[in-house]
Amino acid sequence: MYWQQKGPANTEAVSKLAIQRAKELKITHIVVASNSGATVGYFLEQGLAVICVTHHVGFMSPGDDEMPAATRDKLSAKGVKILTTTHLLAGVDRALRNKFGGVYPAEIIAQSLRMLGQGVKVCAEISAMALDAGLLPYGQEIIAVGGSGTGADTALVIVPAHSNNFFDTKIKEIICKPREF
Numbered sequence: 728m729y730w731q732q733k734g735p736a737n738t739e740a741v742s743k744l745a746i747q748r749a750k751e752l753k754i755t756h757i758v759v760a761s762n763s764g765a766t767v768g769y770f771l772e773q774g775l776a777v778i779c780v781t782h783h784v785g786f787m788s789p790g791d792d793e794m795p796a797a798t799r800d801k802l803s804a805k806g807v808k809i810l811t812t813t814h815l816l817a818g819v820d821r822a823l824r825n826k827f828g829g830v831y832p833a834e835i836i837a838q839s840l841r842m843l844g845q846g847v848k849v850c851a852e853i854s855a856m857a858l859d860a861g862l863l864p865y866g867q868e869i870i871a872v873g874g875s876g877t878g879a880d881t882a883l884v885i886v887p888a889h890s891n892n893f894f895d896t897k898i899k900e901i902i903c904k905p906r907e908f
Contacts, residue, residue: 728740728744728902728903729903729904729905729906730880730903730904730905730906731905731906731907732905732907733844733845733846733874733875733876733880733905733907733908734874734875734876734877734878734880734905735874735876735877735878735879735880736878737874737878737879737880737903737905738765738766738769738874738878738879738880739769740903741872741874741879741880741881741882741902741903742766742769742770742872742879744882744902744903745757745770745870745872745882745902745903746770746773746775748870748882748884748900748902749773749775749870752868752884754775754867754868754869754870754884755774755775755776755867756775756776756778756863756864756867756869756870757770757775757776757777757778757869757870757871757872758778758780758850758853758854758857758862758863758869758870758871758872759777759778759779759780759853759871759872759873759879760779760780760781760849760850760853760872760873760874760879761779761780761781761794762781762782762793762794763793763794763798763877764779764794764798764799764801764802765878766872766874766878766879767779767802767807769879770872771805771807775870776806776808777806777807777808778807778808778809778810778857778862778863779802779807779808779809779810780809780810780811780853780856780857781793781794781809781810781811782811782814783811783812783813783814784811786814792811794809794811808862810853810856810857810860810862812856812860814852814856815833815852815855815856815859815890815893816833816834816836816837816840816848816852817833817834817837818833820832820833820834821833821834836893837852840852841908843901843904844875844880844881844904844905844908845873845874845875845876845881845908846873846874846875846879846880846881846904846905846908847873847881847883847898847901847904848873849871849873849874849881850871850872850873850881850882850883850885850898851871851883851885851887851896851898853871853873854869854871854885854887854896855887855888855889855890855893855896856890857887858887858888858889859889859890863887865889866886867886868884868885868886868899869884869885869886869887870882870883870884870885870902871883871885871887875905875908880903880904880905881901881903881904881905882901882902882903882904883898883899883900883901883902884898884899884900884902885897885898885899886899
C-alpha cells in the first residue's frame with residue numbers, strides 16, 4: 728500500500744495493515760516508534776508483544792524525556808516494553824557532525840535508507856535497537872512501524888540484525904509507505 732502523503736493521517740490505516748500482516752504471517756512481535764505513546768495505542772490488545780521505541784532523553788532539549796512518566800506507567804501496565812536509548816544511526820556520529828562538520832558512516836547509512844522514506848529508516852533503526860536491548864527474539868520476522876515525524880506512515884516485515892551486524896538486516900516486505908516523502 729502506498730500513501731499519497733506522509734504523516735500521521737495514515738496511522739490508523741498503517742496499524743490495521745500491520746496487524747493484519749502480523750496475523751497472516753503468525754508474527755508475534757511488533758516494534759513501534761512513538762514518543763507520546765499515541766501510536767502504540769493502536770496495537771494494544773491484539774495478541775502481539777509490543778515494543779515502543781522512543782527518542783533518547785535529551786533529543787529535543789537537554790535532560791528532556793518526551794514521553795511523560797504517566798504514559799510510560801500506563802503503557803507498561805498494559806505489557807508494552809518501552810525502550811529509550813541512543814539512536815543507532817545517530818549517536819556519536821551526530822555529535823561529531825554537530826561539533827566538527829562533515830558526514831560520518833552512520834549518517835550515510837541513515838541517508839541511504841531515507842531514499843526509501845524516513846519511515847523505512849526508522850523501522851530498520853528501531854528494530855536493531857530493540858534487538859540489541861534483548862526485547863526481540865533473534866532471527867525471527869517482526870513487524871516494525873515508523874513514520875515521518877508524528878504518527879505512523881510506514882510498516883515493514885523485517886528480520887533485524889544486531890547493530891554490530893546491521894547489514895545482515897533483512898527487509899522482507901514493505902507493507903506500506905508514503906509515495907511522497
